[in-house]
Amino acid sequence: MSITTSELLANRRLVLKGAGVAALIGLGVIPFDLPQALAAANDKYPEEAFKQKNEADAIKALYGKTAEPSDKVKMDAPEIAENGAVVPISATTTLADVTSISFLVSENPISLIASYKIPAGTLPSVANRIKMAKTSNVTVIVEAGGKLYSASKEIKVTVGGCGG
Amino acid sequence: MASSIRVRATSNGDTTEVQALIQHPMDSGFVKDAKGEIIPPHFIQVLTFEYDGKPVFVADWGGGVSKDPYVKFAFKGGKKGDDLKVSWVDNKGATDTTTAKIQ
Numbered sequence: 025m026s027i028t029t030s031e032l033l034a035n036r037r038l039v040l041k042g043a044g045v046a047a048l049i050g051l052g053v054i055p056f057d058l059p060q061a062l063a064a065a066n067d068k069y070p071e072e073a074f075k076q077k078n079e080a081d082a083i084k085a086l087y088g089k090t091a092e093p094s095d096k097v098k099m100d101a102p103e104i105a106e107n108g109a110v111v112p113i114s115a116t117t118t119l120a121d122v123t124s125i126s127f128l129v130s131e132n133p134i135s136l137i138a139s140y141k142i143p144a145g146t147l148p149s150v151a152n153r154i155k156m157a158k159t160s161n162v163t164v165i166v167e168a169g170g171k172l173y174s175a176s177k178e179i180k181v182t183v184g185g186c187g188g
Numbered sequence: 189m190a191s192s193i194r195v196r197a198t199s200n201g202d203t204t205e206v207q208a209l210i211q212h213p214m215d216s217g218f219v220k221d222a223k224g225e226i227i228p229p230h231f232i233q234v235l236t237f238e239y240d241g242k243p244v245f246v247a248d249w250g251g252g253v254s255k256d257p258y259v260k261f262a263f264k265g266g267k268k269g270d271d272l273k274v275s276w277v278d279n280k281g282a283t284d285t286t287t288a289k290i291q
């Protein structure tokens with residue numbers, strides 16, 4: 025039996041897909057050899073940072089530097105969260121040249137919650153909802169002009185967000 | 189299937205405010221089910237908002253973001269009637285995309 029055209033096309037698509045995956049794997053390896061500036065500029069998901077249990081390690085994995093506290097970083101969060109599964113938190117800053125805003129919960133099993141890239145023209149202000157396992161410090165990191173600034177606040181949790 | 193993404197983008201002339209609500213379990217991989225078995229991680233990793241062919245906001249998420257995640261931000265520019273493209277990809281490779289009109 026001869027191979028039909030559609031089968032041929034399907035095979036061709038598979039080969040193309042395979043090539044794409046190979047290219048992606050290749051790309052994933054390259055950034056280790058590139059200078060830090062280039063690595064920071066690429067849009068890859070920060071897999072390593074989202075594996076770190078500890079807050080300091082997560083910040084290091086994400087940015088490769090440490091943050092200094094700043095009163096120009098404002099966090100709006102409740103004092104007490106009744107439900108740790110949904111804690112509304114927003115952050116805003118008056119700092120200029122903001123390139124990213126990240127949220128971390130120090131007592132969560134994985135400290136890094138979310139990291140938002142802020143391209144030029146987007147306002148440095150984000151609101152989201154996060155999970156908290158228990159009462160913990162919540163930290164907002166703002167990357168502005170290549171430096172890191174932070175604000176922290178303790179939020180009391182009455183019912184954890186990681187229980188059953 | 190209806191889209192998992194609900195977006196509202198409103199322009200006030202200078203800036204466009206965007207609110208998005210996405211239906212997703214956002215399982216962190218640390219929670220056990222009723223039988224005491226770990227629910228494997230299943231969460232959105234990257235959520236992208238594009239306007240005029242350029243990203244205006246990119247969210248990198250972990251399992252610590254609440255179920256059915258919500259996010260709000262604003263960007264300069266954006267005209268009423270223009271398209272805002274929203275797409276996400278999760279840790280299992282699933283994706284969804286929608287396009288909203290700025291109001």
